[in-house]
Amino acid sequence: MIRLLLIPIITLCLFSCDTAEDKKGRFFLKGNAKIQENDFPGAIKYYNEALALDETYAEAYFNRGISYYKTANYEKAISDFTQAINNRPLYLEAYFQRGMAHLDNGENYKALADAKAMIKSSPEIANGYFLQGLAQEALKNHQEALLSFEMAIELDDNNPDLYVNRATIYFYMHRYEEAKSDLEKAKALNAQEPNIYNLESMIAFEDKAYQKALDAIEKAIELDARQPFFYNNRGLYLLFLGKLEEGIEDINFSLKQNSRNLYALRNKGIYYVLVSEKEQAIQYLGEVVEKDPSIPMAAHYFEKANMLN
Template identity: 50%
Template sequence: MNNLKFSVIFLFGVLVLFSCDNTETKKGRFLLKGNEKLKENDPEAAVEFYTEALLIDPNYKDALYNRGLVYQQLNKLEEAISDFSAILMVNPTDSLALFQRGVGYMDNGEYYKALEDSKNLLSNLPKSWKGHFLSGLILEKMKNYSEALLAFDNSLELQPDNPEVLINKATLHYYLKEFEQSEISLDLAQKLNPSEPNIYNLRAMLSFEAKDYAKALEWIEKSIKLNPKEAFFYNNRGLYLIYLGEHEKGLEDINYSLKQNPKNLYAIRNKGIYYFYKDQKELALSYFEEVYEKDPEIELVKEYIAKCNQK
């Protein structure tokens, strides 16, 4: 199980005017080439083209913004934050850059800086759902679930038909063990966007809580079909496979997820669960203790530490 992710890729295009302004034409071409590479699922090449555009004009907002988004996609958070900060140096009220930098700070564990960006966003655009949504995401990461839920409700007041907010609200209800409320928010989100993979990931998590492991596997397979690139879906599938007795298949998924993000505590925990069921309890315990040291509240960890220590 894992936290849901929220990411929006805004692809800025430009109308390249073939005029006497050769600088504008050149940087615009590099921007468009970067966008094409991103559509072709080649983010590294996209970064190279955006960088070429920025060599021509270091303050080129569209290239800075797009490169920042790609850096986030590549988990290069310091670089992403730097690009969004460059935009905000020129225009401190830029709402797109404020939102994405806030997400970058949040993903980098700099929660108070992220909250500052969300406050600035709310101050600049008090009628926008995004500021409340960003606040909710950060408070969720900080495990302040009651305030996060209030922030999501404020966001939904401004934009009631937003599936991303509904999914995150459903996730909070899940964390609070309010499973019926979670299902209600998921049902609304699914009506609005039935192709959103995070809906089925959370349905899988709810099925796992109900100990219906076969149904959990069915739901997570749907998530992976909709988005085969999301590493934490594979981690979740690995857990369900282990509980269904398919230990080696489960480990394969967990290792794949860890390769994408070696710091994912849920994947480290799941690897411990694999070794527990392979009767390698000392090795399993080393994984559980690593997770417990960093986040003692992650579910199942205390339970499995106790199991490993049983004589």
């Protein structure tokens, strides 16, 4: 009889001896599983539980920050990445992700500061220069961005993202052949990278090869159907192919995902010029020209809008 009682007694001990460390670890792993399932609200719930048990848990702050970032809640993501850094000062991944969140939140100088902190701490790691290049690109310091991406490639020449981003800078500098060369290098490393085909489409559009541009962006969307700027680009190409209603549908879809995208607002303005809706065209293109007159085609189509009857 005594031997039979050992099983429930041992079981009770196993549960009662469960430590806070064990519990927070289980919540953390459950959160990670939810991230793998793309259930970011579910992940946040489990990381909340882990952090309730240990408010210094840097990895839980980091992963909760990733979850907030994936749901475009950039302020909360930045706060969590900051907490991760506060609890683990040399947490380079947290600096990188905070920098990315700053970029998406329009805080380009803060992203640049995070990049510089990474480079100061670990100058031998490519990601610091990568983030610095992205920040300089956002600030339209193209020569500085190019130098940053070149340094990153020197440190990690097997990363296709670096070639795509350097190609993007070449594109902005109208150095299209060098951009194409970098895209071929990226494709050799990872032909499934959708941004390769997005940039190929942009180069084709500059060459007025609109069908080629459309074919390339279709490939990008096939590989990643979640990127709003792919739909914005496809919308633009459809406008120039005379498929106006299909084009505006894509542009509106893109704006629903990111209503602040000036390129999408420009494209919507172009649509209204093409359908001779003067008031709407002036409204959208006027906003773009006021906020960033350097955006290609914006001033040209704003002038066209003002000339409509």
